[in-house]
Amino acid sequence: MTAVQTSAPALIRPSASDVDRIVAAALAEDAPWGDVTSQALIPEDARAEARIVAREPGTFCGEQVIEAAMRLTDFRITVTFQVSDGEAFDAGAVLAVVDGPARSVLTAERVALNLAQRLSGITTLTRRFVDEVAGTGARVVDTRKTTPGLRVLERYAVRCGGGANHRFSLSDAVMAKDNHLAVLTRGGTVGLTEALREAKRRIPHTVHVEVEVDRLDQIEPVLAAGVGTIMLDNFSLEDLEAGVKQVAGRALVEASGNVRLETIGAIARTGVDIISSGALTHSVRALDLGLDIQIDAVAGAAAEDGRR
Incomplete structure (x- = not known):
C-alpha cells in the first residue's frame, strides 16, 4: 500500500472508487501501451526519490489524485504528504515526497501533476473569493460548469478552498432558469405562479x-x-439590495452573474445568502507544481548498486 498522511477530517472527500476510476482513465490515456521512454532509458531496478514542489504560492488540493496515480501505476511507490488538502503554501514549498521504482514514478508523474495542478488552482481561486466575502454571511458556491468527467474532483477542490457546492447534477434539485420559464408559461400566456405550483405538485416534497x-x-x-x-x-447592486428587501426572508436569495474577484465583495454586502460563480471551475488557471527528482538520492543508489 502507498503510505499517505491523512488531511483534515472536516473535509468530505470524494469516494476512493470515484478517484480511482478517474485516475485510471487518465493513466490509460497517457500510457496506453506503456511508457516507452522510461522503459528504453531507465534501468528496471533504478529507484527514484522525488519531491512535488510548488513553483508559486497557493492552496493545495490533490492528496487523493497524487496517491492514486502513484499506487495504480505501481503499488511499490510511497507518497508522504508535507501539506494537506486545504492548506496554504508558499512558492518553493515541498508538498509531497515520492519514493519508488524510477520508471513507475516517471510514468505516473504527468497524470498526478495535471490533476493536482488543476485542483489546486480551483482551491486557490475559491479561497480568494471566500476571503473577499468574509464577515458578510454570504456563501460562495460553484456551478455545473465543470470539466466533463472531473466534477466530483473539482467540486471537492471548491470545498477545500472554503466554498460550498450547488446542486451536483440535474437529478438533484429543480432549478428553473429563463428558458424553462419561457416554456413553462408558454411565452407568458400562462400565469407564472400557477405554473410553478403545478410543477411542484408533480415532484416529491423533498425536492x-x-x-x-x-x-x-x-x-x-x-x-x-x-x-x-x-x-x-x-442584477445591479441596487437591484440586489432591493430584491433582498423584497424577499424579506421568505426564501434564500442567490446572486449570479458578473461575479468576479473585483465584484464579489460588493455583491455580498447587498445581503444575499448565496453567490454562485462558474469561474471557480470553468476558466481557472492551473497552479504551477513540479516533480523534482533528487539527484543525490539517485547517485547514492547507483553507487550502492556498484558495490554489490
Missing part, C-alpha cells in the same frame, strides 16, 4: 426548488409559488 429571475417584478409571482431559493441573475 428543493429554485427559480431564476432577471427582473424585480418577477419576484412576487415566484415567491407566491412557495419556492425555496430565488436566484437574482445579473
Whole structure:
C-alpha cells in the first residue's frame, strides 16, 4: 500500500472508487501501451526519490489524485504528504515526497501533476473569493460548469478552498432558469405562479426548488409559488439590495452573474445568502507544481548498486 498522511477530517472527500476510476482513465490515456521512454532509458531496478514542489504560492488540493496515480501505476511507490488538502503554501514549498521504482514514478508523474495542478488552482481561486466575502454571511458556491468527467474532483477542490457546492447534477434539485420559464408559461400566456405550483405538485416534497429571475417584478409571482431559493441573475447592486428587501426572508436569495474577484465583495454586502460563480471551475488557471527528482538520492543508489 502507498503510505499517505491523512488531511483534515472536516473535509468530505470524494469516494476512493470515484478517484480511482478517474485516475485510471487518465493513466490509460497517457500510457496506453506503456511508457516507452522510461522503459528504453531507465534501468528496471533504478529507484527514484522525488519531491512535488510548488513553483508559486497557493492552496493545495490533490492528496487523493497524487496517491492514486502513484499506487495504480505501481503499488511499490510511497507518497508522504508535507501539506494537506486545504492548506496554504508558499512558492518553493515541498508538498509531497515520492519514493519508488524510477520508471513507475516517471510514468505516473504527468497524470498526478495535471490533476493536482488543476485542483489546486480551483482551491486557490475559491479561497480568494471566500476571503473577499468574509464577515458578510454570504456563501460562495460553484456551478455545473465543470470539466466533463472531473466534477466530483473539482467540486471537492471548491470545498477545500472554503466554498460550498450547488446542486451536483440535474437529478438533484429543480432549478428553473429563463428558458424553462419561457416554456413553462408558454411565452407568458400562462400565469407564472400557477405554473410553478403545478410543477411542484408533480415532484416529491423533498425536492428543493429554485427559480431564476432577471427582473424585480418577477419576484412576487415566484415567491407566491412557495419556492425555496430565488436566484437574482445579473442584477445591479441596487437591484440586489432591493430584491433582498423584497424577499424579506421568505426564501434564500442567490446572486449570479458578473461575479468576479473585483465584484464579489460588493455583491455580498447587498445581503444575499448565496453567490454562485462558474469561474471557480470553468476558466481557472492551473497552479504551477513540479516533480523534482533528487539527484543525490539517485547517485547514492547507483553507487550502492556498484558495490554489490
